[in-house]
Amino acid sequence: MTTATAPANTDLHAHCRGIAERARHAAIDLAGISGDRKAACLRAAAARIRADVEEILAANRLDVAAAPGYGLSAAAIDRLLLDPKRVEGIAAGVEAVATLPDPVGEVIEESARPNGLVVKKVRVPLGVVFFVYESRPNVTADAAAVALAAGNAIILRGGKEAAHSSRRIVESMRAAIAEQGLPADCVQLVDTADREAVGEFLRMDDLIDIAIPRGGEALIRRVCAEARMPVMKHFSGNCHVYVDQAADLAMAEQVTVNAKCQRMGVCNAAESLLVHRAVAGKFLPPIATALAQHGVEIVGDEATRRLVPTAGAATAADWATEYLGPKISVAVVDSLDAAIDHVNRHGSRHTDAIITADPAAAERFAARVDTAVVMVNASTRFNDGGELGLGAEIGISTDKLHARGPCGTKELTTYKYVVTGSGQVRS
C-alpha cells in the first residue's frame, strides 16, 4: 500500500513533515480539479470500499480482537465492529457526498470598479486539513470524503482502537483516487502510534491550514493549546430548552422529552430546562413525571424544587454541565430576558431552543441568544448536518469565526479575491 508508513525507529519530525509536504502538493493540484472529477473520484472510492469488503472486515477483526486490551466497553466494541451492512453504509456515505454541489469556484460576489477592474470573490478550498479524532471507522471515510469534495487534502489521525480498519479503508480510497488520476496524497493516514506525532503536525502552520479535533474535551484542549494554525472546535453542547409563558405546553413537553431523552449521550441533547414563572406551576410537575419515566434525574433551583419535590438541588456547576446522560438541570426564570441571560451566561453556543407561540418572543430570543443554532418550537436534536440539509458533516463548530454549527463541504472552504484588469495602476 502507498499510505505513508512509520519509520522503523528514526526521525518522527521528518516523517510527519513528509506527510504534510505531500498533502500540500496534493492540495495545490486538487484546487483546480472540477466538481465532476471529484465526484467521480468519490464514487470510485465507494465502489472500491464495496469491492474490498472482505479485506476491510479482516482488518476490523484485528481491531476488535485488540479492543479488550484497550479497555473498551462492550458498547464501544459494538460501535467499532464492522459487518457487511456497516461497510455498505460507509460506501453509501461516501457516495452521498459525491451528490453534493461542488462549493469550489462559486463566485460569491462580483463587481466592476470605476477604473475597470473586475473584482471577483471566489470560493476556494482551505488547503490542508489535519483531522484528529477518536471515533468509529466510518468517520475516517466520512471525513476523507467531505475534505476531498471541498478540494482539500486531509491528514487523518484516528484513534488506535480503529487503526487497522481505518488504514484498510484509506487504502481502498487512495487506490480509487489514484485510478481516477487525482493525487492519492490528498488522503493520508498518520500511520504511527506515537502520540508525539500529533504535536509535530500541530506545529506545521506553514503547511497545514486548519486543525479539526473531534473527540473528548481533553483532546480538544490539547489541540487548542498546541496548534499554531486555526482550530475548528467542537466543544461541549450544554443545550437549553426554554419554555416561554406563551408556549403550547403540550408541544413544550414533547420537545423537551425528545431533546433530553431521544439520545442522551450526544452533543445536541438538552442539558438544561428553563421555564417561565407564569407557566412553571402547570408545566413542571408533568414534565418531571415524563422525564422520570425515562429515568432522568432532575436538579433544580428553589422554585423548581417547590414544584417538583423529588428534584435535587442544582449547584452553580450544574448550570454549566453537559451531562451526556440521564440528568437535567431546571430553573424557573422571571422573564424572557432572564432566560436569554441564563443561556448566554451558562450555555456553550451549541444549540438552544425556545418554545413559544409568541413570534415577538421567538424573534427576541433568536436575535439575542449567542448560539450557533437557535431552535424555535423544535427539538435541539435537529442540529446536525443531515437534518439541516448540509449533507455529511466533519463536525459541529461551537466557534463563532469562519463556521458555526454543522460543518460540511462549504465550511471547509475559504475565498480569494481574483481581480482582473488591463494594466491598471494606482494613482
Add this chain to the structure above:
Amino acid sequence: MTTATAPANTDLHAHCRGIAERARHAAIDLAGISGDRKAACLRAAAARIRADVEEILAANRLDVAAAPGYGLSAAAIDRLLLDPKRVEGIAAGVEAVATLPDPVGEVIEESARPNGLVVKKVRVPLGVVFFVYESRPNVTADAAAVALAAGNAIILRGGKEAAHSSRRIVESMRAAIAEQGLPADCVQLVDTADREAVGEFLRMDDLIDIAIPRGGEALIRRVCAEARMPVMKHFSGNCHVYVDQAADLAMAEQVTVNAKCQRMGVCNAAESLLVHRAVAGKFLPPIATALAQHGVEIVGDEATRRLVPTAGAATAADWATEYLGPKISVAVVDSLDAAIDHVNRHGSRHTDAIITADPAAAERFAARVDTAVVMVNASTRFNDGGELGLGAEIGISTDKLHARGPCGTKELTTYKYVVTGSGQVRS
C-alpha cells in the same frame, strides 16, 4: 466624560473585566438594532466630531507636544498631527461608513426541510471586538465606525502617542451614540497606559469574540501568542509581480513600477519580481533602469545579475523579506509553475500579481497561488477595502479562515442558524 477611566492604583484585572463586561452587554443590545438606527448613530457621531473640532485639536496638541519625548520622527509627528481639514476627514470617514449596506440580518441561505422545519442561516454581528493598534488618530474613529456598523461592540487599545486625541474622539462618538439611544459602551477606549492591560483582555475569551492587532510584527506576534480568542491577523505583505512569457511588456513595466514605487512603505507594495526566462532578456534591463530612477535597489538571482550587472546578489532571506522601502528581489523563472511555486513557498498570502495576455496562464496562476488577492494585469496596490469596493476597512487579513484580504463591515460578522418549527421532534 463617560469613557472608562483607569483606577488610581488598584486592580487592573477588575478594571479591564468591567470594560469587557460592559462591552458584552452593549453587544447583545446592539445585535437587534436596525441598520437605519446604526447609520443615524454614525451620522450623529460624525456631526459631533465636527462640532467638537476645537476640543479635538486641543487634545491633539497635547499628543504632539509629548511626541518628541516618545522619540517620534518628524514624519511620524506629521502623521499624528490634526488640523481642521484632517478632523473633517475623520468625520467624513465615519459618515461614509453610514452609507454602507447593513450586513446584519441578511438571510444567507434558507431552506425548508421535508419535516417542515424552516432553516435560515442569518448574518449576525461577531459580538465584542478587541482592537489593538499603533496608529494615527483617524484609525480610532474608522475602527469604531466599522465595528458599530456591523453591530459589534469594540474595545479600542491605541498607541500612547495618540492617547489624548483618541480619547477626545471617542468621547465625541460616545456622546452621539448615547444621544441616539444606543449603548455608549459599544465604543470604549482602554484608558490606562499599563501594557499589562492588553494581556488582561487577551485572556477574556469568555467575553471577547475576536482580537484584531494592527501594527508592527512584534505587536501581532504578541497578540497571537497571548490571545485565547481567535485573532484576525494582518501580517506582512511580501507581494509578488510575475511577468509571464505572454505579458505585454509595456504593461508589465508600468504595473511593476507602480506596485513597487507608488508608495513603498505599505503592505500591498511589491517586494519581489519574477520574470519568465523567455522575456527576461527583453524585460529586465529596462525595468532595472526604471526602478533605479525611483531609487530602488535590486537584488537578484544569477540569471538576473547576468542581465542587470548593477544588481546585488539575493540571499535566501531576501525571497521572504518585506522591505517596505526602496529595494526589490528579482528572480528569473523557467515556467509559470515555477513562478507559482516560488510565490507559494516565499509569499505571505497577501497580494500577488500576474501580467499576461494568456487567459489560461492567468487562470492557472489565480487557481494555484495561495493568496488573499490575485491581481491579473493590475497593480498589487489595489488590495485595499476602498479600491475593491468594501468601503472602510479595519485591516487586511492574511489569514485563510473567516476572512481574507480587506476586512470591512461584513468581515466583522458571523452567522447563526435560526430553525423554526411547529413542535418537530427527532425520531
